Amino acid sequence: MKKILSVLLLLCLFLTACSKDGPAETEIFAMDTYMRIRIWGDNDLLHDAVDEIRRLERLFSVTDEDSEVYALNQTGNAELSADTAEILEQAITLSERTAGAFDPTVYPLVSAWGFTTGEAHVLTREELDVLLPLVGTEHLRLEGAAAALTDGAQVDLGGIAKGYTAQKCLELLSEKGVQTAMLSLGGNVQTLGTKPDGTAWIIGIANPEAPSEAIATLTFTGSMAIVTSGGYQRYFDLDGTRYHHILNPETGIPAETGLSSVTILTQDGATADALSTALYVMGMERGIEFWRESNDFEAVFITQSGTIYATEGAAPLLGGCEFEEITR
Numbered sequence: 001m002k003k004i005l006s007v008l009l010l011l012c013l014f015l016t017a018c019s020k021d022g023p024a025e026t027e028i029f030a031m032d033t034y035m036r037i038r039i040w041g042d043n044d045l046l047h048d049a050v051d052e053i054r055r056l057e058r059l060f061s062v063t064d065e066d067s068e069v070y071a072l073n074q075t076g077n078a079e080l081s082a083d084t085a086e087i088l089e090q091a092i093t094l095s096e097r098t099a100g101a102f103d104p105t106v107y108p109l110v111s112a113w114g115f116t117t118g119e120a121h122v123l124t125r126e127e128l129d130v131l132l133p134l135v136g137t138e139h140l141r142l143e144g145a146a147a148a149l150t151d152g153a154q155v156d157l158g159g160i161a162k163g164y165t166a167q168k169c170l171e172l173l174s175e176k177g178v179q180t181a182m183l184s185l186g187g188n189v190q191t192l193g194t195k196p197d198g199t200a201w202i203i204g205i206a207n208p209e210a211p212s213e214a215i216a217t218l219t220f221t222g223s224m225a226i227v228t229s230g231g232y233q234r235y236f237d238l239d240g241t242r243y244h245h246i247l248n249p250e251t252g253i254p255a256e257t258g259l260s261s262v263t264i265l266t267q268d269g270a271t272a273d274a275l276s277t278a279l280y281v282m283g284m285e286r287g288i289e290f291w292r293e294s295n296d297f298e299a300v301f302i303t304q305s306g307t308i309y310a311t312e313g314a315a316p317l318l319g320g321c322e323f324e325e326i327t328r
């Protein structure tokens with residue numbers, strides 16, 4: 001008992017010390033990934049941030065039998081709570097904006113490939129012919145809080161949920177008076193404000209060949225969402241071929257466009273997440289075209305041959321590597 005008390009005391013001292021000189025921080029496992037939360041200022045709010053992440057995870061999980069997405073996928077109909085309706089609406093909008101490269105109805109394919117069941121399986125032409133007609137946002141109707149799917153269609157928020165969660169979590173902290181925070185939810189980083197000492201945020205972009213190491217850094221101050229999608233994040237190898245988890249919704253197979261990752265920089269977390277998945281599917285050429293038609297994000301592409309390309313708004317922030325700049 002004494003030992004526990006002294007450990008608790010030490011922990012309290014540690015947290016107080018952290019809040020004076022730096023952030024209070026905690027790490028959790030949620031949405032199938034490690035997440036780190038850092039808040040400058042009020043330690044107590046770490047709990048609120050963790051609760052918010054867990055609350056959204058319980059709504060959006062495709063595998064948790066108590067989630068709203070699970071209920072929708074099982075019955076084809078569901079009355080949704082505000083967050084699930086909002087994320088679905090955003091997902092549909094981003095799917096339309098990216099001409100279906102990001103598609104929240106890919107679940108029949110994701111599940112058949114075994115990415116959520118753990119039973120890796122390479123889809124045959126016959127299986128693809130059965131599943132592909134079930135994919136497309138025309139199969140998902142959303143009217144206010146009421147969602148409906150056509151027979152056999154299923155929703156997967158895996159390409160947007162972490163970004164949406166980071167966004168909502170930071171909005172909550174901001175409402176509670178937090179001025180500076182940083183979330184790192186798997187490949188999704190989002191910052192709020194600027195550190196009290198005025199120093200810049202330095203965010204690493206993972207090396208696709210060695211994901212625990214950074215291949216480059218992004219340096220900036222203020223609020224920003226930075227999300228990377230890459231085939232290296234989740235995959236299985238079978239008979240010498242690698243199959244990763246980002247599917248081209250048109251073909252039903254893992255997107256192979258010569259890229260090993262795409263990083264998106266923008267203000268909204270959910271948008272960053274969906275666009276990183278979408279541009280990975282589009283590939284560099286279509287991705288650059290899409291960037292030129294847009295004005296709300298910047299991007300860093302890493303090709304399979306290891307060349308790094310940065311759009312002109314991302315280029316001034318990028319360091320630690322050689323890269324080519326893409327101009328408008």
Ligand code: ADP
Nearest residue numbers: 101102103104158159187229233245246247277
């Ligand atoms: P990660 O979840 O590893 O950070 P992404 O944000 O790119 O990576 O999301 C990939 C996940 O999104 C997949 O595991 C799958 O659940 C789902 N998904 C796969 N392909 C697509 C797609 N084309 N559009 C939308 N979601 C997708």
Ligand code: MG
Nearest residue numbers: 159273274277
């Ligand atoms: Mg994504």
